[in-house]
Amino acid sequence: MTSQETPVASVDVTLLDELQAIAEPAELVRQVFRRFGPRAAIGTSGQLTGSVLVDMASRAGVPFRVFAVDTLRLHPETYEIWQRLEKRYGIQIERYRPDPARLDAMVRQHGEFLFFDSKPKQELCCNVRKVEPHEVALATLDAWIAGLRRDQSEGRKATARLEIIERADHRILKVCPLADWNEAQVRAYIQKQDVPYNRLFDPLPHGARYASLGCAICTTPVLPHESHRAGRWRWFNTQPDDKKECGIHLRPKKL
Numbered sequence: 404m405t406s407q408e409t410p411v412a413s414v415d416v417t418l419l420d421e422l423q424a425i426a427e428p429a430e431l432v433r434q435v436f437r438r439f440g441p442r443a444a445i446g447t448s449g450q451l452t453g454s455v456l457v458d459m460a461s462r463a464g465v466p467f468r469v470f471a472v473d474t475l476r477l478h479p480e481t482y483e484i485w486q487r488l489e490k491r492y493g494i495q496i497e498r499y500r501p502d503p504a505r506l507d508a509m510v511r512q513h514g515e516f517l518f519f520d521s522k523p524k525q526e527l528c529c530n531v532r533k534v535e536p537h538e539v540a541l542a543t544l545d546a547w548i549a550g551l552r553r554d555q556s557e558g559r560k561a562t563a564r565l566e567i568i569e570r571a572d573h574r575i576l577k578v579c580p581l582a583d584w585n586e587a588q589v590r591a592y593i594q595k596q597d598v599p600y601n602r603l604f605d606p607l608p609h610g611a612r613y614a615s616l617g618c619a620i621c622t623t624p625v626l627p628h629e630s631h632r633a634g635r636w637r638w639f640n641t642q643p644d645d646k647k648e649c650g651i652h653l654r655p656k657k658l
Contacts, residue, residue, distance in 0.1 A: 411545055412438040414574040419565050428580035431564075432456060433463035435546050435578055443546035444468035446537070447488075447496070449481035449601045449616050451589045452550030452581050454488065458598045459580070460548075461492045470497040470540045472651075474532040475506075476618040480603045487599040499536035506531055518621060518636070525621075525636055532618070537651050546576040554585045555615070556632045 412418050418438075425431045435443050445460060447453025447469060460467040471485060485496050509517070509531050518525040541547060551562045564582045568575040581589065593600050603613045610627040615635055625634040633640055 411440065411442050414545055414567055414576045416567075418576065419567065422565055422578075428584070429459040429462065431578065431580045432459045432548060433465060435548060435576075436460060436463060436465045436467045439546040439576075440466070441468060442544055443548065444470050444497070444540070444544055445548040446540065447471050447485075447550065449477070449484050449603075450550050451586070451593065451600055451604055452552060452584075454484070454598050454600045455581065455589055455592050456548060456550055457488055457492060457494070458592075458596055461494075467494075468497065469494055470499060472533050472536045472540070473498045473500045474536075474618050475500060476532065476620065478603060478616065478619045478622070480601050481616060484599060484601040491599050497540070499540045501532045501536055505535065516620070519638060522639060522642065525639070534651055541570065541575055542572070544575055545573070546578060548578045548580065550581060551579045552584055552586075552589075553582055554631070556630070 422431060422434060425434060432445075445453065445456045445467065447457065448471060457469055460469075469488070473482075488494065489496055509527065513520070513524055513527070518528045547568075551559055553560050553562045562579055562582045563577075564579055566577050568577050592598065601616065603616060606612055607624055611624040613622070613634065614625045614631045616622050617635060621636050623634040623637050625631070636642075
């Protein structure tokens with residue numbers, strides 16, 4: 404199926420209102436792929452919600468795309484879950500990687516481990532390794548399905564299930580079907596449907612666990628008394644949780 408063969412829905416407030424009426428996440432996923440075809444895709448970074456969304460899309464009975472950003476610094480278990488999802492659901496996850504010239508220039512100027520130096524340098528590293536490749540992926544889309552949840556951090560409490568992103572070239576419908584789920588609901592779905600998931604999310608000794616995943620060095624487990632985002636860039640834990648973002652979900656939005 405090609406984009407020429409598939410009618411693409413108009414990304415506007417009318418569509419937003421129609422999709423807002425769909426309460427069930429699985430049906431919302433189905434409708435997005437039915438309306439946008441190959442101009443829609445699930446973005447996953449190896450989180451639990453990504454596995455759930457892929458399973459929902461598979462059960463929807465419609466063709467679907469999945470993409471991921473490979474920063475070249477991910478945990479081995481993240482690469483493994485992508486392979487397991489591909490095998491289980493008969494899909495090929497599209498990989499987007501940093502521009503080699505941009506990456507080389509950054510490392511030459513600031514060093515391999517620049518993210519330890521300052522918050523601006525951490526944000527630069529995230530921009531080159533993750534945000535820029537992600538923008539390349541979004542250029543192929545009119546609908547982006549993401550796994551954000553409101554319980555993940557203070558800054559994500561206002562996460563909308565549906566919103567319109569205004570890009571320089573075109574509008575994108577951003578869809579977060581699991582926005583109002585909590586982690587217990589996500590894990591219950593995975594267990595009930597026997598969904599492949601990243602093994603880093605299994606419990607660790609002394610109540611420690613991974614609550615969120617990014618690059619290997621920049622992601623650590625959290626302890627029971629710590630917040631969901633405390634394991635991301637731990638050396639910046641004097642920063643509020645809502646400031647600890649890679650940049651993918653920080654962009655101007657317009658409804």
